[in-house]
Amino acid sequence: MALQSIGDLAQGFVLRQQGAHLARETARLTREVSTGRTTDTARHLSGNLVPLADVERALTLADAHRDVARIASVDAEIMQTALGRVAESGEALAQAALTADSVGGAIQSTVLAQGARAALSTMIGALNTTSAGRALFGGDLADRSPLADTDTLLQELHTVLTAAPDATTLRSELDAFFDAPGGGFSTAVYRGGQAPAAAFALGAGETVALRIHADDAALRGQIKQAAMLSLLDDPALALGHEDRAALVRDMGTGLLSGQDGVTRLRAQLGFAEERIAQARSRIDAEITSLGIARNDLVSVDIFESATALEQVQSQLEILYTITARTARLNLASFLS
Incomplete structure (x- = not known):
């Protein structure tokens, strides 16, 4: 061989x-x-x-939905806190107005007006809150604060009210400023969008929207009462002693009755928070299941x-x- x-x-x-x-x-x-x-x-x-x-693609999509759900959860929590601040400020101011002994006295009027300005600033600051640079109460215009600052609001309102010759006209001008289409609030104070903010896509065809604007009627009502009380000590207003007393009572009552509207908004937001929490649980379970499937393959x-x-x-x-x-x-x- x-x-x-x-x-x-x-x-x-x-x-x-x-x-x-x-x-x-x-x-x-x-x-x-x-x-x-x-x-x-x-x-x-x-x-x-x-x-x-297929599994990797589904995991990537689920991860994206998890990120969106996390952002939605954070935004909703911040908004809930902001609405809570509005409600607390309004309720405290209402109590101060309704328990005032002598609103016609210069000292009492000044103290109440100062407290009202502080409450108004708190409300506006809360509704101008942002998350990651996005205004949460500004609708589709999230790149700017939805409300002008306190001084701008009071200056605009002061210009309108000081022109009123009597208490009846003053109340009408107040209502028109805040409630009438094209009024001072909508043209000079509210700077957010009219269209709602985009909804959050949470996967499985589910979306959730946090569509509460700073010009919502319930929030606008709280701002309206607080702004009027902030100008209570302004001598340029055509208000006598009894007119001021009646105005304070009405503003205090309006703040209290308006709490129901704010509570409604908070309940609406709470429902959205619950849906977000459920979606996050679903997404986490989906990611776990897909992770197991991927491990089985490799x-x-x-x-x-x-x-x-x-x-x-x-x-x-x-x-x-x-x-x-x-x-x-x-x-x-x-x-x-």
């Missing part, structure tokens, strides 16, 4: 090539044993990557990988032994 042999240089090359291959296999199997996941997805799935791509049998690793390591040890023995061969040893 004819024997074939290879030269020393070729033999060394073959041994190095086999050693490199076994080293790569050792590294691959070691990673698979430690992670439980394949290092060669295409080979593991026999080239059919469609199921894995996972390996750790026992089989460990067995294969032992075999490769044994082959590598044998190769090292052969290489070492080959390296010790020399002419003297060959001739002896």
